[in-house]
Amino acid sequence: MALVTDAGSFRDLPAPPEESGPDGPLGWQGYDASRARAAGRTGERESVVCGTASVAGTRAVLIAFEFGFLGGSLGERTGDRLVAAYTHARAHRLPVVPLVATGGSRMQEGMLALTQLQRVARQSALTREAGLPQIAVLRDPTTGGGWATLGAGADVVLALPGAQVGFAGSRVRPPDADPAAYTAEAQVAAGSVDAVVEPAEVREVLGRWLRLLSRGTPLDGGRVVAADVPAALGAAGLPGTGWEAVRRARSPRRPRCRAYLDAYFTHRAGISGDRCGGTDTDGMLCGFGERDGRTVAYAAQTGAATRPAGYRTAARLIRLADRLGAPVLTLVDTPGAANDAEAERQGAGPAIAEVFGAVAAARVPVTTLVIGEGGSGGALALAAPGNTWATPDSYFSVIAPELAAAILKRGPGQVEATAGQLRLRPQDLVELGVVRGIVTHEGSAEGPGGAGRGGRPRP
Structure with missing residues (x-):
């Protein structure tokens, strides 16, 4: 958050109510204890922090992953927070900025964790239909379903240098896989990421993108004026033949x-x-x-x-x-x-x-x-x-x-x-x-x- 937001501008969005049985929906022994330890380490109650902030002067909804909370994994409560964040963005006509650092879906919640990706995909689709931009910043690591939804599903994708970016995390890849293929730089070369941005430049670059992509004219009744024709820069006379x-x-x-x-x-x-x-x-x-x-x-x-x-x-x-x-x-x-x-x-x-x-x-x-x-x-x-x-x-x-x-x-x-x-x-x-x-x-x-x-x- 401090890397990208203007000082003092961040405001937390209210977290949805938390409802779950002992040790989560699967009754996974020790899950509650793991969550408690993660909360103690990070000071957070879930793997994402959602709120509004200004980025170089432009207001946006930010979704920041806390990798220290169970590897930034997505569970049911994570999905609830993401849905609430996207809903707030559409209600207030704000762009969405996911700051992604995740290892994927949460093992202790099984398929209920994996299906959160469908919820995220739906929210992203609704936000696209509303004409609001989504600009992702990929941190280290960005893998699994978080990369395949919040990251790769954004309109513009920026990444920090050397960040691990790939659908397969380091523990599940083939043993002979080239690790260089799973980097931000490799994803730029493969056409999946738009640019690698140095940490000191993220606020400026992200702010520029937010300004550019937030100035459009809504198409539901609004009239978009055509771009002017550029002036000619080359030879003036017309060719004879x-x-x-x-x-x-x-x-x-x-x-x-x-x-x-x-x-x-x-x-x-x-x-x-x-x-x-x-x-x-x-x-x-x-x-x-x-x-x-x-x-x-x-x-x-x-x-x-x-x-x-x-x-x-x-x-x-x-x-x-x-x-x-x-x-x-x-x-x-x-x-x-x-x-x-x-x-x-x-x-x-x-x-x-x-x-x-x-x-x-x-x-x-x-x-x-x-x-x-x-x-x-x-x-x-x-x-x-x-x-x-x-x-x-x-x-x-x-x-x-x-x-x-x-x-x-x-x-x-x-x-x-x-x-x-x-x-x-x-x-x-x-x-x-x-x-x-x-x-x-x-x-x-x-x-x-x-x-x-x-x-x-x-x-």
Whole structure:
């Protein structure tokens, strides 16, 4: 608690009544004595402490595990406290922050302890439906059902360095298991944790996440305003030919998504991982940022071929923004989806389908800017129908000109002409109605004969 809360801000939530027979529901001999010793050691009556507090100025419901109380295990009384904490969060429209340190379910309560995970999962689901964020901080250790519900079930998952994180605890793993796989750092690499945070930085990082994720507009009657179109950062003039458009979009001197994100946001925080075992930080950047005092979610391609984990992370981002009532900005810049054998084994098609579905189902507005290469369906998946814009140094095409020429059985000398026939230049895309307009360095968005969002009429 002291690590993350503002001084003097914590207030305990009332603990539910405790009802249990001698030695618990199973009559486990010595259980009452074990609980008494745990209470004497820790000063707590249960393995979780629940209350409200401010974290860097933002109020939240905190659930802190006391590992010294029977290994931070979950029992019936733990479940009662967790249900009460989540219920209080929804009643008062507060985010939930589990500070997890647990070995799993309590042996002395058998299946009644294990079924508390279902209660926790239900409360987490209700909180998601209410549009409230859940941000978990994983401490050492975070294992068993506590990891599989309160930890991994959160919207954003942070972890302390070196923390043991895994479904299997150290005493139940296979004897030849690599212990390095059960660490916070390994879970980041596997796409299950967003970031490892140093203890001295936890309050600041957690506070930033709470501010960003608590600013959304409730979707039950509230209207979410679309994100502004970013200003162009690269070349100003329009390309004369299709092949010139391709060359400019592929230029190593052209600004990439990091430059656009830095110029657009006051500050931002990234999510990482697809929660399915993969990451693609080389091909896709996702997260939330502050723009003119409000929160905007972003999914930005980096210019590389996007891998399946990148698409799944983007889909995760868009669905989270939709639940929280935050508008979404997508930046399109890829020669196409990764098409190597490993990408196919990782489910490239289903991953791209996830993004198409997330954009199509989003209730919040999605704004798209094509900042470089727009290569086929791997780029189109991120594009907002009816609200996609382009920079002067970009193109969007059904397929790369070289591949189009190969499919049409044309020689290398016909690639440039094929690029022209594809009508992939920004001005072609406007005339075809594929994009709404071309953005300028001043941030206006010019369409055919009129102005786009925030723009001015084109001369």
